[in-house]
Every structure is written in C-alpha cells, then in structure tokens.
Amino acid sequence: MLTSISGRSVIVTGASKGIGKGIARVFADQGAKVLVVARTLADAEIAAAEMGSGASAFSADVGDWDQCQAMAAAAAERHGGIDILCANAGVYPQTNIDEMDPSEWDLVLGTNLKGNFLSVKACLAELKKSDQGRVILTSSITGPVTGFPGWSHYGASKSGQLGFMRTACIELAKHGITMNAVLPGNVVTEGLEGLGDDYLRTMAASIPLKKLGVVEDIGFAALFLASREANYITGQTIIVDGGQILPESLEALE
Ligand code: NAP
DSSP states (O other): OOOOOTTOEEEEETOSSHHHHHHHHHHHHTTOEEEEEESOHHHHHHHHHHTOTTEEEEEOOTTOHHHHHHHHHHHHHHHSSOSEEEEOOOOOOOOOGGGOOHHHHHHHHHHHTHHHHHHHHHHHHHHHHSTTOEEEEEOOSBTTTBOOTTOHHHHHHHHHHHHHHHHHHHHHHTTTOEEEEEEEOSBOOHHHHTTOHHHHHHHHHTSTTSSOBOHHHHHHHHHHHHSGGGTTOOSOEEEESTTTTOOSSGGGGO
16 A cells, blocks of 8 residues: 555646546555646546546646646646646557658657657746756656667657656656656557557557557556655656567567
C-alpha cells in the first residue's frame, strides 16, 4: 500500500486520450487534483468530466512556451501549486526517412522532446515549493531500446527524453524534486489503434505476455514513481512492456 497522494496537484499533458488519460484517471481515483491538458479543449473537458470533480481541463500545446507557462499558472491557481508533472504528450507519425519532410522531424522533436523541456521549465518554480516534487516522463521502448521503420524521428525524441532527464534530474535534486521515466511497450490507445489491425495483431504476437498493454499499466507505474515510497529514486527508467524487449528470436516465443 502506497502513502496516499490525495490532495496533491498533478498536471498530466496529453491527457484527453490514451496513456495520458489513463495516468490522469489513476491519479484522480487516488484523490489527486488533476489538470487534464491537451490542445483540443473539448476533448480534455470530456476526459476531465469522466474523472470527477477533482479534475479539470486546460488547453495547451506543449511545444509552445507561452502555452506551457499558462498551463503551469492554471494549475497553481486552481490547485494551489504543482506537486507532480506527468509530461506525457507525444506524437508518432510513421514515415521512412526518404519520404519524411523535414517539418515532420521538427513536429515530432518539438512535441516529444522540446515539449518535455518546456513543460518542466514552466512548472519548475511551483515544483520547487512542493515538499515532494515529482516529474514523470512518458518515453518509450522505441528509441531507448528498440527500433522500428518509420520512427527514426520518434526514436530520437524518446531517447532524447532520457538524455534530458539524466542531466535535469541532477539540477532538480537540489530542490528535492525527482525525475524518472516510464518506457511503455505497445499500449492500446486511440493513437496506436490508428496504426491498423495488422500492426496490433503482429505486435501482440511478439510480446511474451501475448497481449498489448492497457493505459492503467502505465498509470500505476507513474503512480509509484510519484509516491512517497519512491522518494529515493531519480533519473531512472521503468520499462512496462509485457516482456516485449526480451526475446532474442521468434523461436524464443514458441
Ligand atoms: P494518443 O492516443 O495519440 O493521445 C495523445 C494525447 O496527446 C492526446 O490527448 C492529444 O490531444 C495530446 N497531444 C498531442 N500533441 C500534443 C501537444 N503538442 N500538446 C499537448 N497535447 C498534445 O497517444 P498515446 O498512444 O496515448 O501516447 C501518449 C504518450 O505515450 C506519447 O508520448 C507516446 O510517445 C507514448 N507512448 C505510447 C505508446 C503506445 O503504445 N500507445 C508506446 C510507447 C510510448 P490533442 O491532439 O488534442 O492535443
């Protein structure tokens, strides 16, 4: 049993759908005050409404500095500060290098990597005031551990998040703030379903547990990293992938 995080102020970016929504719901179920952030306000409002009175919606693009500052100000005003930032928003268009427009590279890096930097920077002043400041990044196995055609930009962004974390967590440590990353494998979300049935079926077959993850699998890992019990863990990664990175060959899965 983890010490309660009831009443803590949490920002979850990319929380109108998918993994972010799952993280936000897990925190809201524990009595946290959750700011549900996405670019599309209507979607964020629907998601927040499903989570009860402790959650409210905010529209911000994590790739935009002014909007990240407005997001942090909204959490401080509505919830009296910021204790936990879950920097989860990310995009993953799938395009091989020879067909990739340079603007797509900028979009992916701007959202997934620069978006982490801007979100952390915007929340830092409030996180410093917390007695248990936490930053939890949603990275991926893709990039830090594995590769997949069409995701060179995505893999670079997800590996970059860990490089950012390993220095940022040292800077944040002097303020008592920890920073860790969850690396999901393949988790059923609106975004992943967009990749098609063939992708989902073959991916499930490549996973030792023989199924894709659900968003709560990531939410509970984030909840642990946000807990008092994880007080002494910083700059680390937790892979949540059903064992996907482990098989050395197809034979290993038989
Ligand atoms: P998703 O279902 O496509 O949902 C993405 C969420 O992020 C939506 O709420 C979207 O809302 C928001 N978003 C996108 N761009 C944004 C921006 N610039 N600023 C603010 N919000 C933004 O995605 P997902 O599958 O849940 O993935 C979420 C995170 O998990 C990503 O970082 C992804 O890389 C990571 N991940 C996912 C998987 C997986 O299997 N699903 C595996 C490994 C890692 P708006 O469009 O309205 O902004």
